[in-house]
Structures are given as C-alpha cells and as structure tokens.
Amino acid sequence: MRAEPTILHVDLDAFFASVEQRDKPSLRGKPVVVGGIGGRGVVATASYEARAFGVHSAMPTAEARRRCPNAAFLAGRFHAYRETSRAVMELLRGISPLVEPLSLDEAFVDLSAADLADASVAGVSALAHELKEKVTEVTGGLTGSVGIGSSKFIAKIASELDKPNGLVVIAPGMEQDLLRPMQVTVIPGVGPATAENLRRIGVHTVADLEAVSEDELVRVLGKAQGHGLYLLARAEDDRPVVSEREAKSISVEDTYDVDHVDRRILDALVDRQATKVTERLRKARSSGRTVTLKVRLHDFSTHTRSATLPGPTDDARTISRVARTLLAELDTSGGVRLLGVGVSALADWIQDDLFSDAEDIEEEAPEPEDVVALARLGERRYWLPGLDVVHTEHGQGWVWGSGRGVVTVRFETAATGPGRVLSFAADDPALQQLRPPPEA
Known part of the structure; x- marks a missing residue:
C-alpha cells in the first residue's frame, strides 16, 4: 500500500451515449441507448437520462426498449469513440508515462511516475481538477469522473462515488x-x-x-x-499500473449483475469484447496469435479455453469467431457471471492474407455493432440508426430511422443546433455514408 494517493482512475461518463449527444444536438438531455439494435442486441452504454428508467449496460436491447420506449436507440460509431478516447489517453500520457487503459473510456494513471511537486491530497486534487477541465476541452464537452487513492481498488471505487463528473480523493489511512x-x-x-x-x-x-x-x-x-x-476487505491491493507497452497480452473482461443464460446474449457480449480487444491491439500497434476465452459460471467456477491461429491478427471478426467457438465448448446452461476475451502471443505485424477483409459482410444482415455499419449486400442497403451520412443537397446528418424502403435523416452536427428531419428512398444515390477518415 502506498503512503500517498498516487493512483488515479478516470472514467468518462456514459461515454458512447455522451459522444452521440455531443454530435447530435437534438439528443442532448434526452435518453440515448447505444449498442446492438437487433433482436439479440445488448446495451453497450445508456445515457443518464435512460438510466433513470432502469436501462443499464449488458441489458438485452429488447428489455431496454420496454423500459424506455422513447429513447433513441443507436447502433454506434466506433470511429468517433476511438477518436475521442485517443485524445483523452494522449492527455493522460502527458501527465504520466504509466497509463493503463482498461477500455476506450477508462484508465488508471500512476501519479508517482509523474513530475508532481505535491503528492498530498490537496496536490493531487488540484491536478485532478485541471485534468477534468482539459478532458472536457479535448473531447468537445464530455465529462469524466476521477477517483484517486493509494491503490487501484480504492481509486476505482472513488471514481464511482460521485458520478457523473465527480472527483473523490481518498486519503491514505482512510481506506477501511x-x-x-x-x-x-x-x-x-x-x-x-x-x-x-x-x-x-x-x-x-x-x-x-x-x-x-x-x-x-x-x-x-x-x-x-x-x-x-x-x-x-482490508483495502490491501498492491497491483501496479501497467502501461500497454509492457503488456504481454491484451484482454477485456466483464462481471455481470445477473447470470446470463441466453446464448444469443452471450455471443453478443463476446462480440463486443472482441471489438474492445481489437481496439486496444490497434492502439498498441500489435496483433496476436492466441485467443483466450475466460468464463466464470454461476457457481463461481472459472474456465479458460485457448486456440492458436496460424498467424497473428487484429481482426475483430476473427477474434470473435474463435472466442464464440470456445464458448460453445462449455456448458453455460446454469448461467454466466463473467466473460473475458484476450489475445496473447503478441507481435507487431499482421499476416493480412490469412484473414478476411474487415470490410466484408459475411452474414445475411450486418451486425449492429460492426464498425462498418452500412454495407451493400447485393442490391440492398442497410441504414442503421445513428449512422453518419451526407446528402449532396442537404449536407451532413445522421440516420434517424429506416424501413420499408425509406430512410429518415436528421441533418445536424455537433457544431449546429437541432436540425430538420427529411426522408428519402433507401436507394437514393444522393445519400451516402459519411466515411470516417482513415486511422493514422
């Protein structure tokens, strides 16, 4: 245990939903749910307005619709989340070289590796206040909750105590x-x-x-x-903050409030974790050959299964496909309370020709959580709610809804006020997906 509060945990508030509200002025202050929008979809993030109706992450989207039918249900725009996350992580690395991202929206920072003149409670509080202001600045208005303590365990608990937009510092000796x-x-x-x-x-x-x-x-x-x-129970936690550059594997795991039995939900959760692992692999400019699935069942027994590919990959579909196959080998009928997907045997290169093009859509209909949210399948086009689009006459907007050959678009951006709503034929050549810029 540390004698000074030098481990910081930052958690961006309702991250995916907040990015959507930032970029879609008409949704500000209204319930927003981001995640899988299909029959087997799972909520990734709900805005605080939606949480007031009991909607939470990992909830089946169908249940979220029942609880909050007036919410905006959006498929997600991972390029926007990655860009926003990248700005925050660069900000954190400007404070300390020891930054351990847990996902796009949260990270630990070891302040003992920072150039701090004052590591007292007052000193780290002042640093955190300045950090929170800079987070709002670099993200275009998002907020983050910060917790600081003598260990990872205490820092993470502290960041949960005053959400959203909170700051809590736990003085050493006060943990218990x-x-x-x-x-x-x-x-x-x-x-x-x-x-x-x-x-x-x-x-x-x-x-x-x-x-x-x-x-x-x-x-x-x-x-x-x-x-x-x-x-x-005695606040004893000596885990160090480990930067991604030092990681021998990259993984994501989640513990759920309820035991999940439905295989469709479990597969969707695995898909989401595979996407998160891929994001971290690409951020670290790494790939890996071994995919590992971790499952903790209702009786708290923990099982791991691994499979090694012929070459390294950072492709979310490949990782998800392998992890789903490993999941199918386990008896999950009693319920799953924890899932984790990881990649090891890391390399700094990718053998592209071993794996399918990430732009291809292999299934009959696109997965709502795919990064490529709009795809041509034969002559049909799929317009998913929340997708960025551009019209040759009306400019930039986002898909408000679609069905029966019609797509409805609200024309607005983060820099405008709430925009007008217009409908078009789904195959209107004047309406196109707004492609995100290529990653650096």
Missing part, C-alpha cells in the same frame, strides 16, 4: 473507514452468487467481511476468491 459501511458487492468479483454465499454466513457489508477469518472465506468461496476477498 470508507469501505466498512459499504455493501460487500462493492468489491470486484462479488456478484449475486457470491453475495448470497456470503449472506448465508452473515456477511452483508465490508465490515462484516473483514470480521471473517481467511480460513472461513476459503472454505465458503474457494482458495483464490477467499484469499482475494480477505485482502480487499
């Missing part, structure tokens, strides 16, 4: 005072199944957990989890 009144589910890895096991031995809060011996926790939860929770 912070944790003790909290529900035990605040600890990473304590989902419904573990919480129920702990409830049976009288554990509801972190203070209750702290009073239980390590032997008892190991007996109830198993060696690895029991030992881990014993340490975290």
